[in-house]
Amino acid sequence: MLRIISQRSEAEAELRRICDRTFDEEMVHKEATVQQVLQTVRRNGDGALLDYTEEFDGQRLEVSQLRVSALELEAAYQQVDKPLLDAIELASRQIEAFHRQRMPKSWVHFAQDEVVLGKHYTPVDRAGIYIPGGRAAYPSTVLMNAIPAKVAGVPRIVMCTPPGTHQGISPAVLVAAQFAGVNEIYRVGGAQAIAALAYGTQTVPKVDLITGPGNIYVTLAKKMVYGVVGIDSLAGPSEVLVIADREANPVHVATDLLAQAEHDPIAAAILITTDRTLAREVAAEVDKQLINHPRQILTEKAIAHYGLIVVVDSLQEAVELSNLFAPEHLELEVAEPWDLLPQIRHAGAIFLGYSTPEAVGDYLAGPNHTLPTSGAARYASALGVETFMKHSSLIQYSPTALNKMASAIMTLADAEGLPSHAHSVRVRTSSPEEE
């Protein structure tokens, strides 16, 4: 049964515990495992990938099987039925349309007389996208990562995903990858996949940027390779926080909580409501739906450890607690959701109103579902086209403009004790005798 609490200090402590759940005592052990995996892959390349795939995914592969072949890619199309193909196509269109609008544009600005300033945007050369595949197959995540990379103009998109069960990688994942323009796919998951993308192996190319969500091993590995490569954000185990008023439908709210809990045993599902009756109804409905849930064990674990209902006196209090948690997904199941928006300070994605389940955003609304978790929404945002791009600053000064600024630049350089900096301006602005 979902716990219901109403004391403010207890609610704050619980929300902090759930937010920090990926930094628990077991973390030291997991960090050590990931550290070891990264070092071994860096040293032994493909051999280490095969060993870890056997250890963590239960499959012994040959080196030649690491890369998904053209034949397998073609065969995948035969295994995906028409409605799924159509849904992938529709989702692709919507995701692409949204991300095209967000394409950053290079700009120049004539700041002062004879001074040009600006930004020049360029995509990374190689992006590695990680597509989770341990407990579920995620064709939607392929689209959410590869489409913005494509829109950004990344020339080489490399995808890694676990080898799947004995039946292999889900055909829907392979079809989505082809729709979205992924250039090559490798059958490797977990921290070993992140290591391969960061350092390169004999088979898997080293990339410049790694994006995509994953479980705790993937997320820790991304954190550790940051610097060797760029990363998007720490998009770890899923979370939803629902703020609901008395008009909210308890069956809808309960289902939305379960929709995130079913991702991972350390997924988080939180309801904050002003209505005690709704709180009780939602808790009962969650129990009811769990009885015949196809992912019962995993989902029950998430609900038991990281599920929570908080009853508050006002929506204002609900928002304060939500800001403290900084959820990956925030649902505003209230009569006037737009009125709450100005007070929301941290959330990866915000779903407004009673008829906007978070699943709309997971699949096809358009905005990205790769979002910061575990409080990272306090400083990070959804994956986007800009994630795959960087910008170079543009600066041009005419001789006249340089003359105008010379004295200030030389004064600053002298103050820093950097004579060549000052001299690089002096030689351009003074007459030859003065040099």
Ligand SMILES: NC(=O)c1ccc[n+]([C@@H]2O[C@H](COP(=O)([O-])OP(=O)(O)OC[C@H]3O[C@@H](n4cnc5c(N)ncnc54)[C@H](O)[C@@H]3O)[C@@H](O)[C@H]2O)c1
């Ligand atoms: N934040 C987001 O945007 C977002 C989107 C989709 C999914 N998700 C999250 O992604 C995650 C997917 O997790 P998953 O497990 O299904 O797939 P995954 O691909 O992330 O992880 C599976 C891999 O983990 C490795 N692994 C498993 N147990 C291990 C162990 N004991 N030691 C070392 N490595 C081990 C294996 O190599 C396996 O291939 C979930 O937490 C889900 O909530 C997040």
Ligand SMILES: N[C@H](CO)Cc1c[nH]c[nH+]1
């Ligand atoms: N809710 C996940 C992000 O936390 C994304 C997803 C993909 N498929 C279903 N859900």
Ligand SMILES: [Zn+2]
């Ligand atoms: Zn989801």
